[in-house]
Amino acid sequence: MIKFGKGNLRIPKWQRPVYAVAGGLTPYRKKMPEYNISELAMIAFRQMLEDNDLKLDPLEVKGLLNYAVYGAFADHFQDQLLCEAKVHDYLGLDPLYNTGIKTGGATGGSTVLNAAMAIASGYADVALAMGWERMDEVDTKTGNFYISTAACKDFETRLARIYASYYAPMARRFSWKYNLSEETRAKVAVKNRLYAYYSPYAQQAGKHTVEEVLQGKIICDPLRVLECCAMSVGVACMLLCSEEMAYKLTDKPCELFMAGGTHTLRVADRRHMEIPLLPHEIPGMYDAVLREMEEKGDRWPGFESFLAARFAAYLAYRMAGIQNPLEELDLVELHDAFTISDIQTYGDIGLRPYGQEADYIESGDAYFGGKLPSNLSGGLLGTMHAVGATGIFSGVECLWQIQGKYDKFHGDPKIWDRWADIGEYKGKPRRKPDDWISLQVPNARQAAWVSHAGVGSHVTMGILRRAI
Amino acid sequence: MKKVRFIGKPSKVEQEKPGMVVEWPRTLIHHHTYGQLSKFFEGLKEEKLFATRCVNPACFNKRLWIPPRADCPDCHQPMEWQELPKPIIGEIFTFTRIEYPGEGIELSTPYYQIDVRIPGLTTIPKGYLLYGEPYIGMKVKAGFRTKNPTNTILDLYWVPVKNWSKK
Numbered sequence: 364m365i366k367f368g369k370g371n372l373r374i375p376k377w378q379r380p381v382y383a384v385a386g387g388l389t390p391y392r393k394k395m396p397e398y399n400i401s402e403l404a405m406i407a408f409r410q411m412l413e414d415n416d417l418k419l420d421p422l423e424v425k426g427l428l429n430y431a432v433y434g435a436f437a438d439h440f441q442d443q444l445l446c447e448a449k450v451h452d453y454l455g456l457d458p459l460y461n462t463g464i465k466t467g468g469a470t471g472g473s474t475v476l477n478a479a480m481a482i483a484s485g486y487a488d489v490a491l492a493m494g495w496e497r498m499d500e501v502d503t504k505t506g507n508f509y510i511s512t513a514a515c516k517d518f519e520t521r522l523a524r525i526y527a528s529y530y531a532p533m534a535r536r537f538s539w540k541y542n543l544s545e546e547t548r549a550k551v552a553v554k555n556r557l558y559a560y561y562s563p564y565a566q567q568a569g570k571h572t573v574e575e576v577l578q579g580k581i582i583c584d585p586l587r588v589l590e591c592c593a594m595s596v597g598v599a600c601m602l603l604c605s606e607e608m609a610y611k612l613t614d615k616p617c618e619l620f621m622a623g624g625t626h627t628l629r630v631a632d633r634r635h636m637e638i639p640l641l642p643h644e645i646p647g648m649y650d651a652v653l654r655e656m657e658e659k660g661d662r663w664p665g666f667e668s669f670l671a672a673r674f675a676a677y678l679a680y681r682m683a684g685i686q687n688p689l690e691e692l693d694l695v696e697l698h699d700a701f702t703i704s705d706i707q708t709y710g711d712i713g714l715r716p717y718g719q720e721a722d723y724i725e726s727g728d729a730y731f732g733g734k735l736p737s738n739l740s741g742g743l744l745g746t747m748h749a750v751g752a753t754g755i756f757s758g759v760e761c762l763w764q765i766q767g768k769y770d771k772f773h774g775d776p777k778i779w780d781r782w783a784d785i786g787e788y789k790g791k792p793r794r795k796p797d798d799w800i801s802l803q804v805p806n807a808r809q810a811a812w813v814s815h816a817g818v819g820s821h822v823t824m825g826i827l828r829r830a831i
Numbered sequence: 832m833k834k835v836r837f838i839g840k841p842s843k844v845e846q847e848k849p850g851m852v853v854e855w856p857r858t859l860i861h862h863h864t865y866g867q868l869s870k871f872f873e874g875l876k877e878e879k880l881f882a883t884r885c886v887n888p889a890c891f892n893k894r895l896w897i898p899p900r901a902d903c904p905d906c907h908q909p910m911e912w913q914e915l916p917k918p919i920i921g922e923i924f925t926f927t928r929i930e931y932p933g934e935g936i937e938l939s940t941p942y943y944q945i946d947v948r949i950p951g952l953t954t955i956p957k958g959y960l961l962y963g964e965p966y967i968g969m970k971v972k973a974g975f976r977t978k979n980p981t982n983t984i985l986d987l988y989w990v991p992v993k994n995w996s997k998k
Contacts, residue, residue, distance in 0.1 A: 366891075396850035442855070500855075507933035517865065518898040518984050519957055522944050524933030531927030532946050539925070539967050583944075584928035631898065631946070631954045660948065666925055666955075789849065 365636045365670070372639070374681045377483035381619045382609035383827060384602050386759030387411030388772075391566040391597035391747030392786025394499040400441060400598070401453035404495060407598040408454050414772075415602075417612050424602070424612065429487035431461040434474030434494030436750035439509045441497045450493070467513050468700060469623070470494060471599065471754020472814025472823030476621050478603045488608050493600035494751035506594050513817055515629045523583065527591055527701065529630070529818045531583035534703035536666040538585070540718075545585065547721045548702040549576035552589045552744055554730060555699055559741025561802055563779040563795065566786075567593050568745050590702040592742075595749035596786070599756040609830070615766040616830045620683035623823040624674025626664070630818050633670070635662035639677045641713040643687040652717065663717075669819035672711035679811070679824040680713075688713050689728070689735055692826075693807040694764055696757035698815035699742040708813060712824065731802050739764065739802040754814025758825050761810035765829045769803035867901035870912055875986040878975040880919055882952065883910035894953035919973035920992060921947035924955050926965045937985060945989060947971060958984075963991040 387410035389403045398406070412421035419427075431454075433447040443449065447463040466473040471494045478492035498506055507525040514520050514529055522528070537543055550573060559568035571589060579587035602612075609616035627633055635657065638649050649663075656662055664670045676688075685691050695714075699705035709720040714728075714735065728734040740746055740760035747756060763772050772778065776795050783792035807829075814823045842853035865872050874881040882895035885903035892905050895913060903910050926945040929938075943960040961974060971989040980986045 396846065396852050398850070502934075504932075504934040508935055511933050515898065516863070517868065521937060521983050521985055522957055522959060523929045524936050525929075525931065528927055528929055528932070528944055532925040532944070535927060536925035536967070581928070581930045583930060586927075629898065629954075629957075631956045632896075634953055666946070785849070 365634070372677075374678055375622050376682070377479070378485065379483060380606045381479045381482045382604050382606060382616045382830070383619050383758070383762050384604055384609050384613040384616055385411045385415035385417055386602070386762050387414075387600045388564050388756060388759060389597045389599070390564050390782035390785060391595040391749055392788070393566060393593060393595065395596040395786045396499075397785050400443075400446065400495055400497050401450050403596070403598045404450045404493060404600075405453060407493065407600045411600050411602055416614070418614070419612060424489075425455075427489040427604075427608065428456065428459060428491055429489055430459060430478070430481045431456055431491040431493065432464055432474045432478040432481070433461055434464040434470040434492075434751040434755065436465065436467060436470045436496055437509055437513075439512075440500060440506070441495075442500055450495070456491070466821040467816030468698065468750055469754055469814040469816035469821040469823055470751045471756065471758075472621075472812075472825065473623065473754070473821065474751070475601055475603070475755055475758055475825060476623060476823055478601075479619055479621050482603050482605055489602065489604040491600060492603060492755055493598065494753070494755045495598040496749035496751045497596050498594035498749065499596050503594065518631070519629060525583065527583040527586050530701045530703055531586045533630070533666045533707065533818070534585050534701070537703060537707060540661075540667055541720065543706065543721050545577055546573055547724050548590060548706065549573040550724050551699065551702040551705050552576045554724075555738045555742040556589070556745040558731070558739050558802060559745025560796065561799055562741045562746050562773055563782055564597075565741045565746040566595055568741060586701060586703065590744075592700045592744050592748040595747045597747055597749035597752055599749075599752040599759055601755050601759055601762065614831070617762055617765055617827045618830050619825060619827055620679055621823060621825040622675050622678035622682055623821065624671040624678070625821050626670040626819050628817055628820045630666055633662070633664055635665075636670070638663055638717070639673055641676060641688070642680050642685065643713060644716075649717065664819075668707055668717060669711050669815070669822060671819045671822035672708050672813060672815065672824075675813070675822045675824040676712040679826055683826040683828065685826065688811065692735055692809050692811050694739060694761065694804050694810045695735060695737045696740055696761050696810070696812040697737055697742065698753070698757070698813050699738055699744050700748060700815070702744070704815065705738075705742075708815070712811070712813065731804075736804060739769070739804070754812070754823065757812040757814065758827070761812050761825075761827050764804055765807045765810050765827055767803065767807070770801050774799065774801060868899055871899050872982060872986070874914070875975055876977055876980045876982075878977060880915045880973055880987065881912050882915060884913050886911045892953060895951050896954055897949070897952055897956045898954065915949070915951075919949065921949040921971050921973070921989065923965050923967055923969045923971060924948045925967060926960070937981065945971070947989060958987055958989050961988045961990050
């Protein structure tokens with residue numbers, strides 16, 4: 364049982380407001396021999412400085428930077444310790460201080476959080492948050508082994524050497540307990556891969572059917588191949604700043620709130636506890652569920668839910684003054700590394716009460732045009748999971764949505780053409796489709812994104828709010 | 832000083848276009864310690880399953896831990912070892928069939944990875960089923976690979992409990 368001390372539930376408070384003003388991405392591919400990682404970092408950096416309608420010249424903006432934070436998940440992949448120093452030098456940012464961040468799959472989120480803390484504290488007025496991963500130096504099976512060393516090496520890693528094997532038992536238990544169908548899981552894969560179809564950055568976009576997903580190869584039963592994200596090469600970055608700088612830099616400043624939570628690396632060690640309630644949840648609403656769990660020797664969060672996500676949402680909603688996420692947010696970007704982890708998170712962040720997560724998909728709320736669309740970027744299943752970049756990519760996609768710039772960054776044929784013929788698409792270029800549609804959420808004002816590590820070991824939630 | 836010679840092996844060029852990609856072979860041996868948990872792994876070779884328990888009278892959690900911990904996360908005091916009485920019977924909490932494992936897998940595939948709830952434990956440890964078809968709630972018994980032990984967690988396996996039918 365985790366017992367909270369009085370101070371543990373304190374809501375974070377920036378010492379001064381933090382803003383996000385610009386973002387930059389690269390294309391994401393399984394292999395990208397065309398560019399080394401520093402060159403990719405420059406591509407994202409330049410998009411951030413040059414294409415985000417900033418009111419100052421790119422080099423003037425660069426001249427305002429005080430601090431940089433770099434996220435990369437696994438040195439095994441990149442095979443370059445202190446890659447931060449190489450990238451920082453390549454971007455021409457010495458001698459500004461930089462910090463490297465590593466929190467597994469939540470590295471991107473933690474990177475933005477660290478940069479935000481620098482702004483909030485006054486250490487920096489303008490800070491760069493950038494993340495990357497280069498996962499193509501090893502073959503897929505070796506990559507899976509590397510990732511599985513982010514499970515407990517003494518008690519878990521040798522039991523499969525692939526991360527899907529730690530989510531698959533969660534999928535089975537969740538389905539058994541909450542009667543989740545395979546079709547609902549498959550719909551998440553179909554939805555997110557379809558949204559990736561409209562993104563020029565996407566690695567594995569596709570118009571799939573539920574049947575196709577369900578006929579796919581089993582990786583770790585019940586998870587099938589199209590339910591699992593890819594390994595990617597790529598970079599993402601975001602520019603954060605103080606309120607004063609935000610208005611100086613852009614006509615579309617967005618205020619940022621952000622918090623994180625953690626839980627044991629091993630799911631085995633997650634003991635039964637009370638559910639911390641989100642602002643819109645009613646005290647006592649889970650009493651019967653918890654009682655039933657205790658009677659059956661079951662537990663919360665157990666194998667079905669993520670305390671880290673719940674805790675991050677508990678803090679972030681209150682920090683941003685959000686009373687009801689489903690009503691007040693206009694879109695979300697979730698960490699859909701697997702279909703099941705996406706679904707599990709719906710309960711944790713209060714899009715549905717626990718046990719009713721499937722309804723978020725089945726009701727249509729999660730779709731473009733629905734009440735609260737999720738992963739219009741294509742997410743991890745469709746667009747990318749270059750791990751250190753992922754939690755920044757998701758934030759940038761939220762930022763562009765609430766700045767009303769989805770079309771600018773996803774619909775411009777020049778962007779499509781620039782990235783059409785690289786990586787695995789070499790020789791079979793991926794051009795802007797004739798049936799491209801805009802996924803811009805009309806008048807989007809507020810968005811949240813989740814960055815998630817391990818089997819829920821670290822989770823951050825960022826909330827972006829349009830200031831004007 | 833003698834003239835410097837190249838004593839390595841030239842890197843093989845895998846491809847030249849669109850960027851030059853070379854092989855960089857690695858053979859690595861890590862020297863990994865089980866630290867204060869060594870007793871657990873030694874125990875497996877003697878057909879013993881050891882857990883740890885907090886003995887601090889002021890601590891609220893007296894249940895057993897597997898994976899064991901040398902120190903209690905609740906009160907930070909040292910834990911003590913306790914051997915689980917045999918037969919060690921657990922219940923499958925959830926499971927997956929491993930079809931596509933990562934590089935270096937040491938078990939023949941496919942196999943079932945299982946999460947086992949064991950009476951008295953605060954945890955639900957992960958393991959594998961030596962044979963049989965699992966289901967949630969299935970009773971399983973701990974077994975030990977004492978012949979040619981692997982000296983890893985793979986020395987602990989689970990088998991279906993005979994004569995126990997699903998009610």
